Amino acid sequence: MSEIFTNSIEKKNKIAPPKISADSFPAGEEKVMTAEDRHSEARIKGEIKIMVENFNFYYGNHQALKSINMEVITNSVVGIIGPSGCGKSTFLRCFNRMNDTINGTRYEGTIEIDRKNIFDKDLDVVDLRRNVGMVFQKSNPFPKSIFDNVAYGMKINGIKDKSKIEQTVERSLRHAALWEEVKDRLNKSAFALSGGQQQRLCIARALAVEPQVLLLDEPASALDPIATAKIEELIHELKKDYTIIIVTHNMQQAARVSDYTAFFMLGELYEYDLTTKIFTNPTRKTTEDYVTGRFG
Amino acid sequence: MSETLTIKRELEIPKPRGLSSSARDKLIHAFFFLNGMLSVIALIGIFGLLVYTAVPAFQEINLWRFLTGAEWNPTSYYEAQYGIVPMLVSTMMVTFGALLIAIPLGIGTAAYLSDVAGPRTREIIKPVIEILAGIPSVVVGFLGIVLVGPLIAKLFGTSNGLNAINGSILLGVMALPTIISISEDALNSVPKTYDQASLALGATRWQTVIRVKIPAAMSGIIAACMLGMGRAIGETMTVLMATGCAPAMPEGFLESVRTLTSSIAIELGEVAYNTTHYYALFALGLVLFVITFLINLTSDIVLHRYEKVNR
Amino acid sequence: MNKKRFSEIIGFAILRFCLGLVLLTLLIILWDIFTKGYSSVSWEFLSTMPRKGMTEGGIFPAIVGTFLVTVITALFSIPLGMGCAIYLNEYAHGGKLTRLIRMSIRNLSGVPSIVYGLFGVVLFVQLMHLDTSVLAAGLTLGLMTLPWTITASEEALKSVPQAYRDGSLALGATKWQAIRTNVLPYAIPGMLTGTILGLSRAAGETAPILFTGAAFFLPVLPKSLLDQFMALPYHLYIMSTQHHAIEQVRPLAYGTALVLIALIFLMNSVAIFARYKLRQVKLES
Numbered sequence: 098m099s100e101i102f103t104n105s106i107e108k109k110n111k112i113a114p115p116k117i118s119a120d121s122f123p124a125g126e127e128k129v130m131t132a133e134d135r136h137s138e139a140r141i142k143g144e145i146k147i148m149v150e151n152f153n154f155y156y157g158n159h160q161a162l163k164s165i166n167m168e169v170i171t172n173s174v175v176g177i178i179g180p181s182g183c184g185k186s187t188f189l190r191c192f193n194r195m196n197d198t199i200n201g202t203r204y205e206g207t208i209e210i211d212r213k214n215i216f217d218k219d220l221d222v223v224d225l226r227r228n229v230g231m232v233f234q235k236s237n238p239f240p241k242s243i244f245d246n247v248a249y250g251m252k253i254n255g256i257k258d259k260s261k262i263e264q265t266v267e268r269s270l271r272h273a274a275l276w277e278e279v280k281d282r283l284n285k286s287a288f289a290l291s292g293g294q295q296q297r298l299c300i301a302r303a304l305a306v307e308p309q310v311l312l313l314d315e316p317a318s319a320l321d322p323i324a325t326a327k328i329e330e331l332i333h334e335l336k337k338d339y340t341i342i343i344v345t346h347n348m349q350q351a352a353r354v355s356d357y358t359a360f361f362m363l364g365e366l367y368e369y370d371l372t373t374k375i376f377t378n379p380t381r382k383t384t385e386d387y388v389t390g391r392f393g
Numbered sequence: 394m395s396e397t398l399t400i401k402r403e404l405e406i407p408k409p410r411g412l413s414s415s416a417r418d419k420l421i422h423a424f425f426f427l428n429g430m431l432s433v434i435a436l437i438g439i440f441g442l443l444v445y446t447a448v449p450a451f452q453e454i455n456l457w458r459f460l461t462g463a464e465w466n467p468t469s470y471y472e473a474q475y476g477i478v479p480m481l482v483s484t485m486m487v488t489f490g491a492l493l494i495a496i497p498l499g500i501g502t503a504a505y506l507s508d509v510a511g512p513r514t515r516e517i518i519k520p521v522i523e524i525l526a527g528i529p530s531v532v533v534g535f536l537g538i539v540l541v542g543p544l545i546a547k548l549f550g551t552s553n554g555l556n557a558i559n560g561s562i563l564l565g566v567m568a569l570p571t572i573i574s575i576s577e578d579a580l581n582s583v584p585k586t587y588d589q590a591s592l593a594l595g596a597t598r599w600q601t602v603i604r605v606k607i608p609a610a611m612s613g614i615i616a617a618c619m620l621g622m623g624r625a626i627g628e629t630m631t632v633l634m635a636t637g638c639a640p641a642m643p644e645g646f647l648e649s650v651r652t653l654t655s656s657i658a659i660e661l662g663e664v665a666y667n668t669t670h671y672y673a674l675f676a677l678g679l680v681l682f683v684i685t686f687l688i689n690l691t692s693d694i695v696l697h698r699y700e701k702v703n704r
Numbered sequence: 705m706n707k708k709r710f711s712e713i714i715g716f717a718i719l720r721f722c723l724g725l726v727l728l729t730l731l732i733i734l735w736d737i738f739t740k741g742y743s744s745v746s747w748e749f750l751s752t753m754p755r756k757g758m759t760e761g762g763i764f765p766a767i768v769g770t771f772l773v774t775v776i777t778a779l780f781s782i783p784l785g786m787g788c789a790i791y792l793n794e795y796a797h798g799g800k801l802t803r804l805i806r807m808s809i810r811n812l813s814g815v816p817s818i819v820y821g822l823f824g825v826v827l828f829v830q831l832m833h834l835d836t837s838v839l840a841a842g843l844t845l846g847l848m849t850l851p852w853t854i855t856a857s858e859e860a861l862k863s864v865p866q867a868y869r870d871g872s873l874a875l876g877a878t879k880w881q882a883i884r885t886n887v888l889p890y891a892i893p894g895m896l897t898g899t900i901l902g903l904s905r906a907a908g909e910t911a912p913i914l915f916t917g918a919a920f921f922l923p924v925l926p927k928s929l930l931d932q933f934m935a936l937p938y939h940l941y942i943m944s945t946q947h948h949a950i951e952q953v954r955p956l957a958y959g960t961a962l963v964l965i966a967l968i969f970l971m972n973s974v975a976i977f978a979r980y981k982l983r984q985v986k987l988e989s
Contacts, residue, residue, distance in 0.1 A: 523976070
């Protein structure tokens with residue numbers, strides 16, 4: 098199964114160094130580093146942030162994800178694309194185990210973040226979710242003030258130092274490129290913000306608990322083009338500090354913001370490669386058909 | 394690449410003292426679970442205590458004679474009589490009369506609200522129905538004495554109007570809100586496509602209501618009527634005040650009757666704790682509980698099935 | 705076609721007549737109580753003790769008693785009802801056990817009030833040795849109100865968007881933290897609104913308190929929760945059926961009925977108004 102992926106991760110045994118199968122290299126590319134080159138380099142440097150191995154996911158009897166294998170390099174942006182119902186949001190919600198909140202779900206296989214299996218019995222899901230921030234498709238500010246929205250995560254995590262909270266709120270809002278717009282009305286309701294501002298507020302809120310990984314679930318799907326551009330710009334900035342996985346149904350967006358792109362179809366990872374490669378010269382016909390808009 | 398991190402991650406998340414957060418969350422979950430089970434415990438507890446208190450009665454009373462005896466006279470000078478048939482008959486008579494009034498009126502009102510009235514009218518009428526539901530049974534009973542009673546006495550030429558008909562009228566009024574609101578829910582949950590299909594075939598709105606909507610909502614309406622019946626059977630104060638409460642076997646709707654509920658209400662205040670008579674009253678309570686439980690359970694099953702069908 | 709139109713007109717007229725009759729009934733009830741009770745109600749009636757074997761004087765102790773017993777009912781029923789609703793809406797997985805709990809709740813709400821009274825006599829009065837008291841009656845009414853409180857509280861919890869819970873969990877909140885900080889604050893107003901409706905029904909109930917604490921007549925107010933008490937609905941029952949001079953005290957009975965109805969009406973309108981306001985707030989946000 099795995100050799101069909103251009104950069105499939107070999108089912109490697111833990112002791113031996115990762116073996117790279119020769120036939121997974123597309124021939125005739127010398128100067129440009131392939132995805133596989135980059136991944137093996139990252140592996141050597143210890144810069145693999147996330148590793149997904151043989152991952153299956155079920156809603157009751159329905160298998161939503163089928164033996165996914167995938168690696169994510171530290172501080173890169175991975176775009177996940179695919180037709181609706183392909184399992185891309187489900188996949189995203191696995192990284193912070195938000196699917197735990199849905200009844201009748203189960204999984205097989207592992208997802209490691211910083212070499213720790215997130216499904217490990219000893220792992221505290223609360224710590225995991227703090228480390229893996231998430232921004233939802235529909236912006237969901239809480240019915241509180243702007244300040245309290247951003248401070249919320251710190252407060253529930255037991256941080257009481259007021260000046261510390263204020264500092265972090267300001268820094269997070271600056272980071273989310275929202276500070277200039279809201280600094281005079283921090284105590285106003287978050288609902289008074291525009292849609293795009295609300296979504297950036299949600300990003301700031303996620304940043305305030307200082308996660309390592311950011312999950313963005315179609316963060317701009319409900320926004321106008323200007324607000325979308327701002328979010329995309331923001332993602333560019335954020336990737337200096339965060340490993341980002343973004344689900345999007347907008348192919349241009351994936352092309353603009355992500356370093357790597359994963360194409361999902363019917364719960365399978367069809368192709369995972371450098372974004373440029375996926376959009377210019379995909380290995381598989383189905384991928385090409387999808388990115389050129391022949392179906393979707 | 395790790396040097397390029399421009400953000401120093403410097404928040405120190407304090408470790409919760411004592412239990413870990415997930416262990417604490419499990420305890421809280423367990424607490425709410427117990428809280429949730431309370432309703433099951435309460436239901437079983439009510440049943441259990443009724444049985445526990447009713448059983449001693451049958452050391453002296455023959456169960457068969459209890460269930461089939463035609464005379465209830467626990468304080469008889471000769472031999473105490475514990476037959477519940479007169480009360481069962483009374484309860485059935487009053488309930489039957491109440492449903493005769495409440496079912497057509499209730500369904501009619503529900504149909505009006507769901508299919509004829511505009512949204513404006515509905516917004517006004519619904520709280521009004523809630524007010525009717527909120528009128529205490531003792532007030533309804535009081536009106537049975539001062540208003541309905543004299544009217545019945547005049548109409549039928551009886552000495553006083555405290556009889557089965559009076560109880561039926563009052564219970565009918567009390568069962569109305571239940572029947573109206575649940576029937577209306579049932580009618581409203583009939584898919585709009587049904588109406589449209591029927592209207593498109595040239596049926597009038599009236600024909601649509603009668604031939605399409607009410608049949609489609611039938612199980613919900615039946616459940617509504619059963620719940621209304623449960624309420625009528627279990628109602629105490631109105632029947633206690635308005636039906637005269639003669640313990641003899643009733644012979645007609647113009648006779649004074651005494652239901653299960655009013656017997657308990659009358660006699661429990663007068664008996665000594667832990668006597669056969671006292672236990673017998675709990676046996677009455679048990680009979681009442683079982684009857685209403687079965688009715689509620691059946692309506693529950695009917696409603697449940699109807700929810701499934703509509704999904 | 706004409707025949708069809710005709711039948712529709714008749715049919716709708718019948719439906720309208722049904723509604724009219726229901727409304728007329730309510731109107732008669734309210735009108736009769738109001739017009740005949742109005743003249744009895746005065747400040748003196750509300751604030752003094754009954755005198756001369758309850759043929760004169762006021763209903764002050766009955767008002768106090770009903771107030772006290774309703775407070776006990778609320779204290780017992782609201783926390784437990786909310787807890788149960790939180791379990792059902794936030795924790796339960798919809799398995800067989802949840803179905804059992806829901807079925808129990810529906811059945812509890814159908815248990816006749818007199819049966820609650822019997823239960824209260826055995827459990828609270830006898831087994832727990834509370835005797836006939838405000839506390840025993842309040843607990844009995846509290847148990848009776850429980851299903852209503854649960855249903856109302858669950859309604860309120862359901863109206864809080866799932867996004868608040870998810871957003872909170874995604875920031876590293878524990879489940880309980882998410883509920884406590886990001887669900888309950890927005891659900892509690894709705895919970896209380898629904899609960900008031902339940903309490904207003906409890907305040908008007910007679911059968912459960914007949915044998916658990918309500919007294920025919922008391923010359924003094926209850927001094928502790930373990931004393932008997934007078935209650936408005938029970939007082940009305942006494943005044944209309946058990947009094948030695950029923951015809952003579954009829955105006956007092958009407959007055960009592962009016963006060964009882966007004967009290968319940970007040971509680972209901974507070975709840976209905978609050979619900980209306982809550983809905984508006986929700987629409988705005």
